[in-house]
Amino acid sequence: MAKQTILVVDDEKDLLDLIEYNLKKEGFDVLKAENGEEGIKIAKEHNPDLILMDIMMPKMDGLEAVKHIRSDDDLKAIPIIFLTARSDEKTEVEGLDIGGDDYITKPISTTKLISRIKAVMRRFEETTEEVNRLEVHDLVIDKDRYIVIRGDEEFQLPRKEFELLYYLASRKGKVRDRQTLLNKVWGDNIYVVDRTVDVHVRKIREKLGDHYIETVKGVGYRFKE
């Protein structure tokens, strides 16, 4: 899965940094804005997958900002989670009414924040109904089911093998060096020896045959075009 981007809008810089740190640790890309106006601008430019919005801010407050977002065709579908200083009833409700998808009261527990974010994203994914299904050569690589199909054979690859294959297949023809593969498939802050990739490639070849993943000596691997 491609990295997901979260836009955090809050006027407290410290909090912004703290949230950024935690979200990045969880593997999200993070964008920051310090007020509603800036938030909208950045949202338009980058189309984040989710917005974390403080309600009380100078210049343009969160509620105002969300109204704008919800009336912008390009942005209206983005899920929004509110941050509120106190669980003051009125704000809370107003927020849900204009189209927030959840709200969290400060002070924020990191785990809670993360799990809320993931919950909201999941709720949205089902609605979006993406097709995670690649068809390349004589293979069907179905990520929803985590299986690879060829003719009427069905292969159950282990997770890493599957994801590696999926990544390469989704970029058919493009060479990726081992380090890139590790970053994309294993994750950024993971420490493993890059020869590990070789082993996985070999296992894939063992199961599906040699003719899908090609070696580019001195560079890396690529899915055959």
Added chain:
Amino acid sequence: MAKQTILVVDDEKDLLDLIEYNLKKEGFDVLKAENGEEGIKIAKEHNPDLILMDIMMPKMDGLEAVKHIRSDDDLKAIPIIFLTARSDEKTEVEGLDIGGDDYITKPISTTKLISRIKAVMRRFEETTEEVNRLEVHDLVIDKDRYIVIRGDEEFQLPRKEFELLYYLASRKGKVRDRQTLLNKVWGDNIYVVDRTVDVHVRKIREKLGDHYIETVKGVGYRFKE
């Protein structure tokens, strides 16, 4: 969309009238009941789209009433919002636990009430519209009766097991990770260890056999295709 009907159950007549007035102004049809017992009776007769239920009432209190509603096949799908006099956490939690979908503390702000109602309804619209009877492989999973049938065997699975099976079966072939399963079957803001899913899967397998739910290591579970 047709006018939506809301059943309000509260023993304070004045409040009942006030709420009625406001809901009607918003375009809802309103039914009233003054205690849990009466509430259930009216619910069965009219099948409202949502129930607003006071917790503290004479005769049969709200929690009790909701338990009945949740165990009545015709009524169990109706969203319920609790009204509580105090934001006593325990009652609050208990309420959500037996199947309330939201709760509001008195005194009630009208705007807040309305927007909560709308929010809950929105949430339900997305979820509803399910077929209540699945036929997969040699199984019939009947959600109306909470029963699984194979040939002339009939299995009475406990609630969680049933719902987990139902969820997976209704997405035959698609892998779901534990967290997603928890969110979908247990509910969003429920905190349970994700290994709980394993145990329930095991119990289902114990009763129906191993060949329905497949494990995808490192990912989650899926109903066999």
Added chain:
DNA sequence: TACAGCCGTTAAGAAATTGTTACGCCCTGT
């Protein structure tokens, strides 16, 4: 031929993940 750089292959041990069982809590109906 000797050497260096790179990749393929293997097998073994480590790590991660799941299966299974048992226990305790809570609620319900008796």
Added chain:
DNA sequence: ACAGGGCGTAACAATTTCTTAACGGCTGTA
């Protein structure tokens, strides 16, 4: 109050998957 069922958790066993390290082969170069 008590028995029973449903649920969530913890702990340990059983498996599967992942990594590493080591060795051998191939290719191009001096």
